[in-house]
Amino acid sequence: MISKATLIHVTEITNLVNSAYRGETSKKGWTTEANILEGTRITETELIEILLDTNNTLLIYQENNKIIGTVLLTNKKTKLYLGMLTISPELQNSGLGKKLLQAAEDFAHSVHLPKIVMTVITIREELIAWYKRNGYLDTGEREPFPANFDDVVLHSEPLTFMVLEKLL
Numbered sequence: 001m002i003s004k005a006t007l008i009h010v011t012e013i014t015n016l017v018n019s020a021y022r023g024e025t026s027k028k029g030w031t032t033e034a035n036i037l038e039g040t041r042i043t044e045t046e047l048i049e050i051l052l053d054t055n056n057t058l059l060i061y062q063e064n065n066k067i068i069g070t071v072l073l074t075n076k077k078t079k080l081y082l083g084m085l086t087i088s089p090e091l092q093n094s095g096l097g098k099k100l101l102q103a104a105e106d107f108a109h110s111v112h113l114p115k116i117v118m119t120v121i122t123i124r125e126e127l128i129a130w131y132k133r134n135g136y137l138d139t140g141e142r143e144p145f146p147a148n149f150d151d152v153v154l155h156s157e158p159l160t161f162m163v164l165e166k167l168l
Contacts, residue, residue, distance in 0.1 A: 002103045005058040005070070007051055012067050013060065014044045020086045028089035036121065036159070042084070058084075059103055061096055071100040073107055079165075080108040082118040101134055108168055115168060119143055119161035128162060136164040 005013060019025040021041040050056050050072065061069030068091055072084040082104050087096045108116055120128050122142065132138075145159035 001062050002059055002099070003062070005051060005060045007048065009060060009067060010044050010047050010051070013058070013070055014042055014047050016067055016088060017042050017047075017070065017084060017086050020089050025089055036123065057107065059100065059107070061087075061100060069096045069100050071104055073104055075111060075113065076117075078113070079115045079117050080104065080111070080113045082116050085118075097130075098134065105166075105168060113168075115165050117163060117165045119163055121145065122160050122162045123157075128164070131164050134166075136166045139163045139165050 018041050022037065022039065051058060053074075055075045057073045057075075059071050059073065060067045068088045070084060070086045071082060074081040074083065082101075085097060085100060087094075087100075104116060108114075116136075117139075118131070118136070120131065122128075128138075141163035143161040143163060145161060
């Protein structure tokens with residue numbers, strides 16, 4: 001079941017996102033950043049700020065009252081920004097990511113936005129290929145990776161983001 005997250009979900013979502021992106025548990029899935037970055041992907045305080053921002057909608061995917069997926073959607077007036085697409089590492093490759101992408105598209109249609117954009121670290125080639133297979137195109141734009149003092153970059157080259165977009 002896909003629904004909107006609320007503040008009561010903060011701890012569970014924070015734990016899920018961190019387990020899917022960073023640390024040893026993330027290595028069970030194929031979308032880990034653990035070989036690129038160390039540190040916390042998101043804190044409860046950051047997630048609360050996200051949820052309190054009225055431009056943001058955080059969708060959660062639940063089975064048996066357990067959150068197993070998330071996607072953050074930010075209304076940018078002319079486009080919808082998609083971020084923090086997360087699937088529990090043990091359940092990746094089961095089609096849940098595609099279901100959340102479809103929910104994002106449905107949401108974009110419901111708020112009359114003609115396209116979805118996202119950023120992906122450029123060296124994450126397998127993830128970029130997955131988004132491309134799902135209709136997202138490389139815009140050619142690149143953005144710098146933000147300096148976050150909690151992150152430890154394990155990669156020797158500077159990180160950048162690729163901007164991907166899908167016209168609806």
